[in-house]
Amino acid sequence: MPFLDWVNKNQAQETTREVPYHLLKQASVHGDVSGTNADNLLIQGDNLLALKALIPFYAGRVKCIFIDPPYNTQSAFEHYDDKLEHSQWLSMMYPRLVLLRELLAEDGSIWVTIDDNEAHYLKVLMDEIFGRKNFLCAIAWEKRYAPPPDTKDFGYVHDVILVYRKSAAFKRNLLPATDEQASRYKNPDQDPRGPWKPENYTCRFTAEERPNLFYPIRQPNTGEEVWPKKTRVWAMSRESHLRNEAEGRIWWGAKGTNSVPSLKNFFSGVAQGMMPMSIWKHGLAGHNQDGKKEALALHGDAPFSTPKPEKLIWVILHIATQAGDLILDSFLGSGTTAAVAHKMGRSYIGIEMGEHARTHCLPRMQKVIEGEQGGISAAVEWQGGGGFRFCTLGEPAFDEHGRISTDIKFATLAAYVWHLETGEPGQQVFDKPLLGVHNGAAYYLLYNDILGDRRPAGGNVLTHAVLQAINEIFPHDGPKVVYGEMSRIGASRLAAEGITFKQIPYDVRMR
Structure with a gap:
């Protein structure tokens, strides 16, 4: 399989591992975030940092990813730098796609809108990251219903949507007949x-x-x-x-x-359903003018520059998901993906970096909860309800010397360690030293005085007394991995107990 090469590609490949892990800080809660709404997140911050922060909790859980990244059209947009040099654009996309793949469920899919400026390069790049065998389709979406007024050679009236699955476990749904x-x-x-x-x-x-x-x-x-x-x-x-x-x-x-x-x-x-086709006319999936009208209705005199219509996202989510599935958009823009996912009964995570996360996305989602009737609302009989959490990126979890930030709570570090060791998302409740058992090995974390002993030689340090407590309260007949500040047990005793000790923070690394 051919690979795409560009200036600083090696650096782009290293970026995924070098991105610092940040904490997510809950800034506000809107509506009812209980039950199926618990995972609904709107995050303000750099999407590369935000994706890294999500990995310990959501790796392998996202059913559908939709992103509408900057098209690198050499034009100026109010909310985005859409004038990146070609190799810079590829270097920007590469680590984000790698992290998105890690978040994607085995039966999940990713949908990326793009135009001809980068579509063919992006196709080869995604072949490399997701595997060419997992390429499903390059959909031509009719974004205009008439030729643009400045046409010189060809009337460019469509965008491309590249569709990849995570694995052969993906199964698409049929579309309802129009x-x-x-x-x-x-x-x-x-x-x-x-x-x-x-x-x-x-x-x-x-x-x-x-x-x-x-x-x-x-x-x-x-x-x-x-x-x-x-x-x-x-x-x-x-x-x-x-x-x-x-x-x-x-x-x-x-x-x-x-x-x-x-x-x-x-x-x-x-009537039971129509097979999705590779050409989407605007009658099926809307067009740019629909998106602009929706943005004007929501934001008045300050609409987002290039919003996608809700109908387009509705078609994608109808094909790729079921009610309750988790959706992710790391280039959220004006919030269209989150709005449609909310109205369709899907869970969602939306990431947007600029101030318009507050000026556009946040008020839009508040209006969705209140029951706004734009976009697909009438078609899905949306009446309002639900809720979401608005989060920001906090400080890095580790400082330049590798020390863990004092802001990290036990449950957060536990999810991090669990994913580090197992590759699984930390979905269980972390409120005790035993994090869980995976492939026959038990994983323990001694941190933040989880055993209730604040003495330096107590709860965060693996002593003979702590080991006895672990064996009595959280027994496991098999290998054990214990994270702690220090171990005061000799190597022979550790070996006899089947314990691999890992020191915090030096042995805490990202996968």
Whole structure:
């Protein structure tokens, strides 16, 4: 498989490991954040730092990622630096995509909107990070319904949406049939099975290429044998044709005298869902003007520069998720992804770096909770409710000397250590030294006086007394990994107990 190379690529690859781990600080709570709303987060801060902060808690949990990164169009945008030199743009995207992949569930997918300035380079970059076998589609989304007024050579009216899965475990959903699609189905013969439309009964193969599809069928009204053309044979085998005939699915025209039959395709089957296609017309997924009108209605005289329409995100989430799934957008913009996810009953995490996280995203989500009726609200019968947490990035968890920040609480470091050791997100409640058992090994953390002993030689230090307490209160018959400030137990005793001791902070590293 070919790889993309650019100036400072090695540095971009190192960036993922070098990004400091920051704490997330809850700034405010809006609405009801209990139950299914507990994971709803709006984060203000650099998305690279925020993604790193999310890894210990959400690695492998995100079902769908949608991002609308800067297109690197060499033009100026109010809220983004969209004039990066090409290699800088690639270096900006690489570590973020690596972290996004780590957050993605095995049955999850990632959707990235882009235009032709970087689309082909991004495709190769994502092939490298997600695996070329996991590429699903490059969707052409009709973002304009008319040519732009400044057209010189070609009227550029679409964006590309690159779609990748995490693994073969991903399964897409069908899209509901639209009113326009439903209007194509009629019932001229009053078939009790309902409306249908005729489908071609032949296919583009020659008789020499598909001899099994070159056979006569009987015209029931005239009794004549009907053969397909040698350059266009029947679309199905003789056995399938006989089954269609027995099921009354063949149409010979209004007067029953057509020389070539059609196949009845009933709307009842289509109504269950339509296969997603690789071209999305604006009637299905909206267009830029829809997004701008929605932004004007929400923000008045200060709309976001390039918002995506809610309808576009609705289509993506309909294909890629179910109610309750976790959605992530690390280039949240004006908050469209979070708004649509909220209205569709999905959990979500949105990350935005600038002040417009407060001026655009926060007020928009407050309006969603209050039941605003823009975008997809009517289609999904949105009436308001739910809630989210607004968070900011705190100080780095480790200082330049490797010391752990005093702001880190036990549960936060526990989730960090658990993910470091197991690769799993820290979803369990961390309120005791035993963090959990993974692949037969038990993991313990002695930190913040978790055993209630504040003496220097007590709860944070592995002493004989602490070890005895651990064995009595949290026994485990197998290997143990213990994190603590210091160990005062000899190597032979540790080996006899099956303990691997790791010292805080020196042995605390990012995966």
